[in-house]
Amino acid sequence: MDFRIPKEHEILREMYREFTENEVKPLAEEVDEKEMFPVETVKKLARYGFLGIPFPKEYGGEGGDNLAYAMAVEELSKACATTSVIVSAHTSLCAAPIYEFGNEEQKQKYLIPLAKGEMLGAFGLTEANAGTDAAGQQTKAVLEGDHYILNGSKIFITNAGYADLYIIMAMTDKSKGVKGISAFIVEKDFEGFSIGKKEAKMGIKGSSTCELIFENCKVPKENLLGRIGQGFRIAMKTLDGGRIGIGAQALGIAQGAIDETVKYVKERKQFGKSISKFQNTQFALADMQTKTDAARLLVYRAANAKDNKGSYGNYAAMAKLFASEAAMDVTTRAVQLHGGYGYTREYPVERMMRDAKITEIYEGTSEVQKMVIAGNMLR
Amino acid sequence: MKIIVCIKQVPDTTEVRLDPKTGTLIREGVPSIMNPDDKSGLEAALQLKDEFGAEVTVITMGPAQAEKALREALAMGADKAILLSDRAFSGADTWATSSTLAAAIRKLDYDLIIAGRQAIDGDTAQVGPQIAEHLNLPQISYVENLELAGDSLILKRVFEDGYHKIKVKMPCLITTLSEMNMPRYMSVGGILDAYREKEIIKWSLNDIEIDTANIGLKGSPTKVKKSFTKGAKSAGKVYEVEPKEAAKLIVEKLKEKFII
Amino acid sequence: MNISEYKGVFVFVEQRDGDIQRVSLELLGKGREIGDKLGETVTAVILGHNIKDKTKTLIHYGADKVIYVDDEALAIYMTEPYTKALTQITNRDKPGIFLIGATAIGRDLAPRVSARIHTGLTADCTSLDIDDENKNLLMTRPAFGGNIMATIICPDHRPQMSTVRPGVMQLFEKDESRQGEIEEYKVEFSKEDSNVEILEVAKETKQKINIEEANVLISGGRGVGKSENFEVLKELAEELDGQVSASRAVVDAGWIDRNHQVGQTGKTVRPDLYVACGISGAIQHLAGMEESELIIAINKDSGAPIFEVADVGIVGDINKIVPALIEELAAAKDNK
Numbered sequence: 001m002d003f004r005i006p007k008e009h010e011i012l013r014e015m016y017r018e019f020t021e022n023e024v025k026p027l028a029e030e031v032d033e034k035e036m037f038p039v040e041t042v043k044k045l046a047r048y049g050f051l052g053i054p055f056p057k058e059y060g061g062e063g064g065d066n067l068a069y070a071m072a073v074e075e076l077s078k079a080c081a082t083t084s085v086i087v088s089a090h091t092s093l094c095a096a097p098i099y100e101f102g103n104e105e106q107k108q109k110y111l112i113p114l115a116k117g118e119m120l121g122a123f124g125l126t127e128a129n130a131g132t133d134a135a136g137q138q139t140k141a142v143l144e145g146d147h148y149i150l151n152g153s154k155i156f157i158t159n160a161g162y163a164d165l166y167i168i169m170a171m172t173d174k175s176k177g178v179k180g181i182s183a184f185i186v187e188k189d190f191e192g193f194s195i196g197k198k199e200a201k202m203g204i205k206g207s208s209t210c211e212l213i214f215e216n217c218k219v220p221k222e223n224l225l226g227r228i229g230q231g232f233r234i235a236m237k238t239l240d241g242g243r244i245g246i247g248a249q250a251l252g253i254a255q256g257a258i259d260e261t262v263k264y265v266k267e268r269k270q271f272g273k274s275i276s277k278f279q280n281t282q283f284a285l286a287d288m289q290t291k292t293d294a295a296r297l298l299v300y301r302a303a304n305a306k307d308n309k310g311s312y313g314n315y316a317a318m319a320k321l322f323a324s325e326a327a328m329d330v331t332t333r334a335v336q337l338h339g340g341y342g343y344t345r346e347y348p349v350e351r352m353m354r355d356a357k358i359t360e361i362y363e364g365t366s367e368v369q370k371m372v373i374a375g376n377m378l379r
Numbered sequence: 380m381k382i383i384v385c386i387k388q389v390p391d392t393t394e395v396r397l398d399p400k401t402g403t404l405i406r407e408g409v410p411s412i413m414n415p416d417d418k419s420g421l422e423a424a425l426q427l428k429d430e431f432g433a434e435v436t437v438i439t440m441g442p443a444q445a446e447k448a449l450r451e452a453l454a455m456g457a458d459k460a461i462l463l464s465d466r467a468f469s470g471a472d473t474w475a476t477s478s479t480l481a482a483a484i485r486k487l488d489y490d491l492i493i494a495g496r497q498a499i500d501g502d503t504a505q506v507g508p509q510i511a512e513h514l515n516l517p518q519i520s521y522v523e524n525l526e527l528a529g530d531s532l533i534l535k536r537v538f539e540d541g542y543h544k545i546k547v548k549m550p551c552l553i554t555t556l557s558e559m560n561m562p563r564y565m566s567v568g569g570i571l572d573a574y575r576e577k578e579i580i581k582w583s584l585n586d587i588e589i590d591t592a593n594i595g596l597k598g599s600p601t602k603v604k605k606s607f608t609k610g611a612k613s614a615g616k617v618y619e620v621e622p623k624e625a626a627k628l629i630v631e632k633l634k635e636k637f638i639i
Numbered sequence: 640m641n642i643s644e645y646k647g648v649f650v651f652v653e654q655r656d657g658d659i660q661r662v663s664l665e666l667l668g669k670g671r672e673i674g675d676k677l678g679e680t681v682t683a684v685i686l687g688h689n690i691k692d693k694t695k696t697l698i699h700y701g702a703d704k705v706i707y708v709d710d711e712a713l714a715i716y717m718t719e720p721y722t723k724a725l726t727q728i729t730n731r732d733k734p735g736i737f738l739i740g741a742t743a744i745g746r747d748l749a750p751r752v753s754a755r756i757h758t759g760l761t762a763d764c765t766s767l768d769i770d771d772e773n774k775n776l777l778m779t780r781p782a783f784g785g786n787i788m789a790t791i792i793c794p795d796h797r798p799q800m801s802t803v804r805p806g807v808m809q810l811f812e813k814d815e816s817r818q819g820e821i822e823e824y825k826v827e828f829s830k831e832d833s834n835v836e837i838l839e840v841a842k843e844t845k846q847k848i849n850i851e852e853a854n855v856l857i858s859g860g861r862g863v864g865k866s867e868n869f870e871v872l873k874e875l876a877e878e879l880d881g882q883v884s885a886s887r888a889v890v891d892a893g894w895i896d897r898n899h900q901v902g903q904t905g906k907t908v909r910p911d912l913y914v915a916c917g918i919s920g921a922i923q924h925l926a927g928m929e930e931s932e933l934i935i936a937i938n939k940d941s942g943a944p945i946f947e948v949a950d951v952g953i954v955g956d957i958n959k960i961v962p963a964l965i966e967e968l969a970a971a972k973d974n975k
Contacts, residue, residue, distance in 0.1 A: 008574035011454070015565045049567030062568035072567070267922045269944075346923060392783055473750065474759060500783055503762035505750035508718075512754035517834040518718055520747045533838065538743040540655070543715070544839035600759030600796040604777065606789040615934075617941065617952035622959040626967035629935055632951050636933050637765060637807060638855065638912050639879065639971060 003297075005067075012068050016075035019048060025079035031206035032082065032351050037162055038206060041083055046117020050076075050087055055099055060112035066241075066303040070248040074299070077252025078259065081355035082206035084252060088245035089158040090114070093363075094121025094167050097238045098185065101226040110165060110185060122163035123242075124154035124212050125235050132368055134169075134235060135178040139214060141170035146221050148172075148184060150214040153196065156362070160210035161195045164188050167238070168212070169231045181231035185223040192217030203354035240313040242363045244306065247299040247319035250327035250359035254292040257327075257334035257352045261285065264338055264347065275337075284337060288330045295323035314376045321369035324359035331356040380433040382424040383484055384457070385494040385510065386417040388441055388448035392499045413448045416495025420555035422562035423525055424493055425456045431527060434458050436487065440468055440480055446579050453573035454565035465583040470596030473501075477509030478598065482589040483582060484514060491532070492552040496521060507554035517547050520554040642735075645797035648674045649734035651725065652685040652697055653744055655716070659685075659693055662740030664700045666803055668811035669767055670738055671701035673776070676769050679735065682706060686724050688714035691823075698819035701811035705821045706732075712828040716744050719834050722751045724826045729756055734798045736776050738767075741802035749802050759793035760800040765807045776801070850899060855881025855912045858901055858928070859889055862917020862938060862957060866894040871961050872916060878968045884908065886918045902927035916957040920945025937961070 005013075023044055031038050045051055053069040055061025062068075069091060076084035095114040098106055113119040130136035139152025150170050157166070166186045173180035186193055196211030226234050262285065265276040275281050298319040305312035331353035335342035342349050360366045390409045413421075424435045437452040439445050440463040449460035463483050471479065484492065492514075494507035504520070511518035524535035528546070534553060536543045565573075584594070592598055618628060633639045648670040652663040667683060674681040683702035685693060687709065694705040706728060712720040725748065729737065737752075739745040741763045753760035761778040768777040770792070776799040778791045793799040850856060857876040859869055869883065876883045883899060890900040901908050902924040913931035918924060920936070920943055928934070929948045936949035937957045946952040953960060 008571055011450070011565070011570050011574060012567060015454075015567070015570060019564050047566075048564050049569075053567050057568065062566070063571050064567055068567065068571075263926070264922075267926055269922075390783070472759065473762075474754065474757070477754060501762075502782065503750075503760075504746045505753075505760055505762055508747060508750035509754040512722075512751050518747070518751065519835065520718075521743050538655075541840070541842035543837050544841075546836040546838055547834070600757070601761055601791050601793045604790045604792045606782070606787050608787050615946065615949045615952055617946050617949075617954060619941065619954040622955060622963040623967075625937075625953045625955060625960050626963035629951060629953070629964055630967045630971050632933070632935070633879075633912065633968075634971070636911070637804075638933065639806070639968065 009068055009071060012064075013071055013075060015048075016072050019044075019050075020075050020079045024076055024083050028080035028082075028348065028351070029345070031080060033205075033345070035200075035205045037208050038080075038083055038086075039162070042086060042117075042120065042162075045083075045087060049117075051090055051117035051120075052095070052115030053091065055095060055111065055115045059099065059107055060115035062115075065307040066244060067300060067307060070244055070299055070303040073245050073248035074252040074255070074296075077249045078256030080206075081249060081253050081352070081358075082204045084249045085158055085204055085207050086120075088242065088249055089123060090121045090163070092242040092245040093123030093158075093238055094163070094165060096241050097123075097167055097183065097225060097234055100237065101183070101230070101234050102185075105222065106185065106225065114165065119164040120159055120162055122157055122159040122166045123238065124157050124166050124168045125239075126154060126156050127152070128155055132365060134232065135181075137169060137171045137181055139168070139170040140174070141172050141182060141184065141219070143172075143221070147218045148221065148224065150184065150186070150192070150217040150219055152214050154212040156199065156209055157212050158207055158209055158362075160212055161198070161208045166212065167225060167234075168214075169235050170214075172228055172231075176229060178232040179229050181235070182228050183225040183231040183234045184219050185225050186217065186219055190217055190219060201358075203351070203356070203358050237313075239363055240316050241306065243316035243320035243369070244299065244302045244312075246359055246363045247295070247302065247316065247323040250320070250323035250356065251292065251295045251299050253352050253356050253359065254288070254295065254323070254327040254330040257331045257349050257356075258285070258288050258292060260347065260349055260352075261288070261334045261337050264341075281337060284333050288333055291326045292330060295319070295326040298322050314373060317364070317369040317372040320359075320364065321366050321373070324356070325366060327356040327359050328353075380427065380431060380491070381487075381489045382427060382433050382435050382491045382493060383487060383489045384417070384421045384424050384435060384437045384452070385480060385492065385507070386421060386437050386439050386448055386452060387414045387495070387498045388412070388439065388445040389414045389498050389500040411444065411447065413451055414495050414498045414500075415557040416497055416555055418495070418562040419557045419559050420493040420495050420553075421452055421455060421457065422560045423555055424491075425563065426560070427525075427527060428456065436461065436489075438463060438480065438483060440464070440471075440476060440483075442469075449579050450573045450577075451565060453577050454569035455563055456566075456569060459580065460577070461580045461582060463582050463587075467584045467591065467595050470599065471594060472599035472601045473503050473505035473509055474600050475594050475596075475598040477506045477513055478593040479587070479589060480506070481510045481513035482587040484510065486587065490549040492516070492550070494552065494554050496554045496556050504554070507552060511552040514552070517551045518553070519545055519547055519551065522553045522555050523559045525553070525555075525559070640796060642795065642797045645733045645735040647679045647732070647734045648677070648681045648736045648738065649729070649732070649798065650681065650683050650702070651737070651739040651745065651748070652683045652693075653740055653742060654685060654687050654690060654693060655744075657687070657690060657693065659696070660740060660742060660805075662742060662745075662803065662805035664810055665805070665808040666738045666740060667697060667701040669803070669808040670736075671811050673736065673767065673769060674703070677735070677774060680704060682732070682734065684708075684725065684728055686713045686721055694821045698817050698821075699813050699815050701817075703819050705819065706824050707821070708824050708826050710826060710828060712832060715837055715840060717833060717835060717837070718747055718751055720826075720828055720832045721748050722755060723828070723832055724824075725752045726755050727826055728824060729798060737798040737800045739800070739802045741804045745802050749800060753800050758796040758798060758800055759791075760802070761791040761793070762802050764801045764803045767801065767803065767808075775799070850882055850884045850901065851906050851908055853882040853884075853908070854910050855879045855914075856884045856901070856908060856910045856928075856931075857881055857914045857916065858884040858886065858918060859895070859916050860886040860918030860924075861888045861892075862919070863889065863894070864917070864958065866892075868958060869894060871958070871965070875914070875961055875965050875968075878965055879912065881910070881912070886921070886924050915945050915949070916961060918945050919943045920948065
């Protein structure tokens with residue numbers, strides 16, 4: 001087994017780091033405090049290829065792989081989880097399903113601008129009454145002539161309002177249950193489509209999370225993604241991939257919190273010496289880093305499996321489960337090591353702890369991941 | 380338009396630390412980077428390429444590891460990269476370095492040669508002007524702004540107390556300041572291409588025409604007689620004295636450190 | 640090259656709009672010292688237009704002889720005409736040593752000349768001396784970002800050329816009674832020598848606003864007392880060609896703009912000199928400045944943590960010490 005990161009990935013990491021340090025980190029506090037969607041940063045991300053990493057060049061992508069993508073999300077997350085979830089939702093939840101399930105026309109029309117970062121993407125599955133139980137979809141799509149007419153609403157949609165393109169799940173045949181769900185590509189300007197209420201959140205506060213409203217929304221027939229009734233499978237496959245992104249995000253948050261903590265404990269003095277000299281600090285740091293490294297291996301394994309066209313859903317679930325829980329634990333301990341300062345907005349670990357929480361919840365809660373993992377074990 | 384950008388890979392001197400006990404340089408773990416002034420020169424070339432179309436060739440003289448800086452340049456958007464590397468080139472001072480680079484550049488077509496003003500490890504600012512002399516080209520150093528005007532360039536050349544706007548016909552050589560722009564990052568696709576697809580052109584002594592008396596340590600008029608560190612940072616002292624005396628004390632310290 | 644033919648110390652005297660640059664006078668002082676050590680003469684070379692009246696003062700500052708080239712082509716600095724003039728003079732007179740100020744002009748001109756006459760050049764020296772054994776010039780300069788010093792020699796080529804950092808060498812005490820030879824040297828300039836066209840000449844004093852790029856920072860904290868007291872810090876900053884920065888407490892209090900804030904939530908700075916005035920040195924502040932080359936802290940409280948990172952600590956009232964320091968600096972400048 002080879003644990004070596006390829007040379008070009010090492011260089012990619014250097015670039016991601018430099019970009020994050022200069023372009024993302026300086027804004028992180030403001031993005032959180034003002035709940036500000038970092039529009040300018042997204043433009044820069046597009047310019048340097050962050051929005052099309054795992055897609056082939058002929059589709060406007062960078063010709064990279066999922067490992068390169070996961071590392072990008074990881075590095076961005078060290079400084080700002082808002083920025084990384086924008087990339088992750090765009091790449092994993094919108095561009096990826098078009099790449100995997102779209103026909104050639106759809107790829108030409110949508111994947112190329114998405115991968116180039118000329119369009120930003122989003123994904124709508126969750127509804128008020130269909131969260132973990134995705135099969136309970138209420139949004140309906142009815143074919144009328146050349147158009148599907150969508151009615152219903154989605155909630156908690158990342159990038160909503162800023163995205164140009166949305167992958168939307170809707171019932172085309174209620175009687176077939178999950179087999180009656182289909183996926184659609186909806187442009188932001190389609191008639192009858194609007195953005196609803198914006199959520200006020202605990203963390204990733206700069207990320208835009210809104211309701212999507214469909215009132216007789218007209219979607220051209222050719223914007224059906226995949227086959228009719230294939231929507232649930234598309235959604236589940238998409239979330240499998242998305243979990244690599246969220247696992248990478250959690251991993252980055254954890255590592256970011258560790259880096260901040262290491263810096264802090266070297267500087268902070270109590271009882272006449274640096275608190276890094278106390279064994280309590282040292283043991284805590286050792287636990288934090290070990291856990292984060294374990295998370296990293298799981299995330300990279302999942303990305304690698306996807307790159308090698310292997311079955312990766314189970315790996316992705318484990319990666320997301322472990323990394324998100326590691327992030328929560330690590331950031332909580334980071335705050336503790338910072339003491340009173342850790343509870344203030346003076347230091348970024350406070351934000352990181354709030355941001356970490358969402359990784360245990362979105363794109364499948366920890367419980368969902370356990371269901372996936374156990375389901376695979378007991379098959 | 381053909382542009383040659385001379386770059387140097389340097390240790391990131393802001394990362395260099397002195398061993399507090401011995402006062403010696405800790406070189407381990409110091410990352411190698413593309414020299415900042417050179418990187419701005421490359422950015423200027425890439426901007427010309429973006430706007431008007433140009434072929435940008437980067438060249439460096441250095442050890443095999445300098446390939447990394449060249450690949451970085453390719454990943455930023457340079458078209459070709461040349462590594463001038465030979466044991467015979469080592470130990471060169473600025474005279475020998477500029478002679479060697481000039482010999483390599485003579486093999487190439489160019490309208491414009493760009494070099495960074497100075498390297499952060501040597502801070503000499505000599506290689507650029509010396510290449511210009513060897514190639515008999517006009518030189519404009521300390522360039523902070525650049526515009527293309529037909530077959531000429533209009534440059535802002537800065538001084539301590541002002542600047543000149545200078546028009547110069549190409550071919551010419553300019554040396555650039557890192558203040559002139561913010562160099563772009565490598566792009567994701569650029570990195571993948573630079574490492575998976577593009578080749579570095581490698582030239583050794585046999586590939587260029589030069590009198591061996593002008594290269595390497597032997598061809599260097601200047602020699603390093605000795606080098607030494609300024610010594611370990613002494614533990615700070617705290618004084619409780621009258622304002623006048625305190626002021627004197629501080630001024631003495633500033634003189635000692637060449638700040639005034 | 641028969642190096643024994645090369646004798647004498649030459650100093651390039653840089654003038655801008657007829658103003659002789661201070662570094663050139665400093666070099667005359669150093670040149671004088673070296674010349675005396677070698678028992679050789681010191682020659683000042685000045686290029687420009689309508690500059691004859693500047694020549695005498697160079698004798699007063701230590702030169703034995705002045706060579707001047709007065710030509711319209713030299714009115715404004717241009718690389719090629721200046722290179723041509725210096726090269727011709729060097730080839731005729733064969734000096735053993737040639738010193739040039741390490742200014743934006745000197746560092747353009749010196750490498751060009753050294754390449755043309757095929758000799759070595761050492762940049763940005765901070766110390767010059769003569770090797771007692773073989774009379775070689777010992778040129779010492781900082782390298783590696785100032786982390787090490789290197790002594791460079793140029794044993795087999797002449798002249799031994801060096802650019803020298805301004806402000807390092809001592810001035811020769813001006814002596815108006817000194818006498819010396821003044822020679823006008825003629826250079827034939829052709830049209831081709833003016834290979835660039837100067838479209839505009841502008842004077843400006845640069846106003847830097849980015850504290851991360853400043854070489855000198857005068858930083859104020861709560862101990863400054865009140866907003867108005869920052870004025871004296873600004874004065875000190877001007878005196879040292881630096882900028883004013885501040886701790887978070889002061890920024891929060893609205894005494895100074897946030898761009899000036901140093902520390903964890905502000906900017907990380909690493910100037911050559913950081914003067915912490917009335918800053919206690921909270922950990923978040925230290926994180927942003929402790930890598931500064933030289934840290935001077937002034938604080939009333941002798942137990943302030945800032946003293947732990949300071950190279951020089953002064954316990955006292957900044958509103959008394961800073962004005963005294965400004966006075967002392969002004970006096971030090973006049974003495975130079």
